[in-house]
Amino acid sequence: MKIGYFPGCSLHSTGREFNESLRLFAPAIGLELEEIKDWNCCGATSAHATNHLLSIALPARSLALAEEQGMSEVLAPCAACYSRLRTASVELRENPSLQKEVSEVLERPIAATAEVRSISEVLSRMTADIRGAVVQPLAGLKLACYYGCLLVRPPKIASFEDSEMPTSLEGIVSACGAEAVHWDRKLDCCGGGMSLSRTGSVIRLGRSIVSDAQKAGAHAIVVACPMCHSNLDFRQRAMLKGQEGEVVPVLYITQIVGLALGLEPEKLGLRRHFVKTAPFIQRITTVPATAQEA
Amino acid sequence: MSHNENTQGLLSELRQQTGQNAARCYQCGKCSAGCPMAQEMSLRPHDIMRAIASGHEQRLFEGDSIWLCLTCETCTARCPNECDPARVIDFLREKALAKNPKKAPRPIRAFHKAFIRQIRTHGRVYEMGLIADYKLSGGALFQDVSAAPGMMARGKLALMPSTIDGIADVRRIVDACLAKSHGDHGEEA
Numbered sequence: 001m002k003i004g005y006f007p008g009c010s011l012h013s014t015g016r017e018f019n020e021s022l023r024l025f026a027p028a029i030g031l032e033l034e035e036i037k038d039w040n041c042c043g044a045t046s047a048h049a050t051n052h053l054l055s056i057a058l059p060a061r062s063l064a065l066a067e068e069q070g071m072s073e074v075l076a077p078c079a080a081c082y083s084r085l086r087t088a089s090v091e092l093r094e095n096p097s098l099q100k101e102v103s104e105v106l107e108r109p110i111a112a113t114a115e116v117r118s119i120s121e122v123l124s125r126m127t128a129d130i131r132g133a134v135v136q137p138l139a140g141l142k143l144a145c146y147y148g149c150l151l152v153r154p155p156k157i158a159s160f161e162d163s164e165m166p167t168s169l170e171g172i173v174s175a176c177g178a179e180a181v182h183w184d185r186k187l188d189c190c191g192g193g194m195s196l197s198r199t200g201s202v203i204r205l206g207r208s209i210v211s212d213a214q215k216a217g218a219h220a221i222v223v224a225c226p227m228c229h230s231n232l233d234f235r236q237r238a239m240l241k242g243q244e245g246e247v248v249p250v251l252y253i254t255q256i257v258g259l260a261l262g263l264e265p266e267k268l269g270l271r272r273h274f275v276k277t278a279p280f281i282q283r284i285t286t287v288p289a290t291a292q293e294a
Numbered sequence: 295m296s297h298n299e300n301t302q303g304l305l306s307e308l309r310q311q312t313g314q315n316a317a318r319c320y321q322c323g324k325c326s327a328g329c330p331m332a333q334e335m336s337l338r339p340h341d342i343m344r345a346i347a348s349g350h351e352q353r354l355f356e357g358d359s360i361w362l363c364l365t366c367e368t369c370t371a372r373c374p375n376e377c378d379p380a381r382v383i384d385f386l387r388e389k390a391l392a393k394n395p396k397k398a399p400r401p402i403r404a405f406h407k408a409f410i411r412q413i414r415t416h417g418r419v420y421e422m423g424l425i426a427d428y429k430l431s432g433g434a435l436f437q438d439v440s441a442a443p444g445m446m447a448r449g450k451l452a453l454m455p456s457t458i459d460g461i462a463d464v465r466r467i468v469d470a471c472l473a474k475s476h477g478d479h480g481e482e483a
Binding site for chain 2: 009010012013014016038039040041043044045046047048049050051052053054057058061105106107148149150153154155163164187188189191192193194196197198199201205234271272273274
């Protein structure tokens with residue numbers, strides 16, 4: 001399957017292992033990523049919180065480029081980019097006067113024909129391919145699948161699955177042989193883009209998410225958003241200060257798939273995390289595998 | 295301006311610009327019950343909807359409640375009467391910046407400005423530049439400074455920015471959108 005690819009800014013810096021791990025295993029499941037040439041930042045929170053037109057026009061430029069480059073579908077792995085690109089696409093299709101205004105600002109036509117997809121959507125459509133490519137089943141591993149906000153909300157934009165009871169990530173980790181735990185905080189917000197500007201709130205929100213994953217007996221939290229990752233991983237030490245319990249590694253869904261496909265943890269970026277992943281990796285390699293050497 | 299004119303003003307402006315009707319809100323409070331920031335807000339999401347419908351503009355723009363919304367979209371997902379509080383709050387923030395940007399909490403305003411300046415400069419966000427700009431323009435100067443070496447060691451902060459080929463396009467787009475909103479988003483007033 002060939003799909004247009006919008007990596008987004010975070011996947012080149014703080015979330016680089018999200019990009020690296022996806023690109024590493026994609027060929028093994030027959031997923032071909034074609035990056036939109038010369039894409040620009042989606043504007044994220046700062047555009048939509050300050051200027052609505054800008055929040056549509058910035059993603060619209062990348063969507064227009066995708067159209068020009070012949071793409072009918074675009075994968076945006078970052079949940080925030082996904083939400084902004086898909087919001088722009090939905091609003092442009094629904095509102096002809098906005099489409100005209102944005103097209104004038106862009107100085108290029110924009111029909112918003114390319115469908116924007118999230119990583120959970122694309123991978124859950126490929127679970128059969130993933131299952132077929134697994135060489136190191138993650139048997140015995142308990143994972144807390146964390147959706148947060150923009151992967152599933154608002155329902156009108158993230159329309160792929162139920163916004164209150166999503167199951168796509170659980171389906172993907174099951175295909176990898178791992179067990180998805182039941183827990184309560186998988187739809188809570190981690191504080192998103194306020195990591196720098198209102199850190200105290202982010203720590204309060206993250207603490208209840210990490211504590212709940214601990215209580216559910218999870219060996220790791222699985223995310224699909226670089227902001228969720230950065231909040232829950234980088235700020236976890238501050239979240240757990242004075243609390244009981246062990247730290248919980250935070251892995252991207254793409255790293256989980258990569259591990260099940262037998263790829264090297266280091267190449268999947270597991271050494272780039274703040275919460276140490278070595279004990280988690282140890283658990284995988286002690287599980288008897290059918291093709292350990294692969 | 296009379297109380298009534300005020301009500302009509304903000305309500306109809308909201309409706310015109312976003313298609314949202316704040317008067318649809320029947321104050322069930324479900325939005326605030328699920329809001330992760332409600333406990334830190336003096337005006338919770340359902341209070342905000344009410345304040346628009348009853349024309350209490352001053353209450354909306356004086357405090358920092360509208361700036362604390364994380365746009366997690368829980369309110370919008372759960373509203374039983376098809377209101378979109380998250381979109382309404384974005385509308386209010388844009389309006390607040392146009393009225394008086396200084397009312398927005400300084401770190402949050404500094405972050406948004408620095409972020410949009412990054413886009414205008416490179417077409418993408420260069421995180422080192424974003425953090426430096428944010429800190430110098432009103433963010434917490436020393437917070438997380440000790441994290442920088444750890445970020446570097448993990449290869450998470452690029453040392454050099456890269457600028458897209460179509461930067462002139464992006465600059466023109468940013469400037470055109472900022473000019474249309476009559477707000478202060480780009481440069482410090």
